[in-house]
Amino acid sequence: MSVKSRRSLLFASGALLAVAAVAVPVVVGTAAADPGAAGSGNQARIVGGNQASLADHPYAVYLTDAGGNQFCGAVIVSSTSVATAAHCAKAVAKQDIRVVAGREDKRTSEGQVLGVSKVWVGQGYTDPTQGADVAVLTVRGQFDYRPAKLPDSGDAGLYAKGTQATVLGWGRIADGGARSDYLRSGEVPVVSDSECHSAYTVYDQKTMVCAGYAEGGVDACQGDSGGPLVVGDTLIGIVSFGDGCAKAGKPGVYTRVSTYAKDIEAQAKPRLLG
Template identity: 55%
Template sequence: MPVMPASSRSGGVRPARRGASVLAALALTALTSAALVPATASAAEPYVVGGEETSVADHSYAVYLVDDDGRQFCGGTLTSSREVVTAAHCADALPADELGVVAGRQDTRTDRGIEAGVRDVWVAPSYQDPMSGGDIAVLSLDRAVPYRTAQVADDSDAAKYRAGTEATVLGWGRTAESGERSNTLRSAEVPVVAADTCSEAYDEYDPETMVCAGYPEGGTDACQGDSGGPLMVGDTLIGVVSWGDGCARPGKPGVYTRVSTFEPQLGGQSVDT
């Protein structure tokens, strides 16, 4: 499968209600073939690469998105009992009535946990495509989900974005570029990357709306199917899996939406305990 530069890390979705992008238009094929090759971006892959299986009980804020056939294609973060933060390119991929959120489920092959419908979708007004920034959205659920939620980074959390800070990325995506999809939640530790280093890796990088994380030598990263999932420092959501060049490549860290920039727009996310 050819890998072209920089693409979103969704696992595939159908054409968007807002006609969002080629990324969304090719989605259903990606779900069945485990490949997404947009005309303007690189193939993106689904697991957390270089990570390990982790317990959803330890990260109960980690949820995943499904289409109306119950197929996982993106991740998300529970930030209140009825709100999930995810990537705009995930939320924009399907009409709200065809989106679902699954919480508290370790293994996608089981029926454990809670399934919720999506009542409303907010997408950052600045969003055009992942590489242009603003790749963040909030899903309002049609029922309360009784799991621990994540705090949302704000202006007081600047220290959590310092280069070298250890962060945790979580998801159900691929464990290797062009590899198999994971059925269980995985996590990996990745350091936050300095803005100038990320700018050298990607011309599209915007330090105001994005943050990079990963190792110079690669080997650990988010991948296709992880889009929309959390980048956490402790219990605080600092990033949303957005895009990257392949998965876990040397010199190509993962790019995440910088949550603190958009916190004022997220509808006053509350933290339910």
């Protein structure tokens, strides 16, 4: 079994950029690692999903390198910050990360492109399979778009087995699939902790949550890492890793946002303008 993050590999000026956690040993297929990413023209979108609208999900954004190559997703959590996966934040130097907001179709110039001034990574993060796969990026400027809500102590029921959630991203539609120009979404049910542990021995119910169908068919994929898993407008997960994409018996694994909500909120407080 080869578990991988679901981030894209980046190609710049014809040279492959080495990206941390692209092929994480023992990790199932993280939504970030995308061997045919941006410059290669082989990146795609949510597997088994549909085209989505930023009118419904204005907090969905994506990350590019300085050359404009999309490698991960992210989610607006305040007027000045986005949450993403730690392995995405560590994939590209801070000065080269760009956050693209309000751009449903990547072929357009709509929305905003903001640089990053600060990167916070979950304490103790080493790789997606060990948990703490969460990061907050503070941008230079402010977003014009509504943030997602963070879960609170009264939202424990959102993690109950069978809860229907929505995963969003611009990643592959299948392993090796073609690149998507549009935001995509997929509806997936939350999976019980016991079922997820049966699928992944590395599963940690404190830091992770799984979502997907027993028969597979709908899932995040390469290029989607760092993107949101939401119930309504509440962020319950961040795309982290998986075994391939949409395989039967192999649900997607997400960072459990409720565990890190206070940290995210603290890091995401808008800067005071003086």
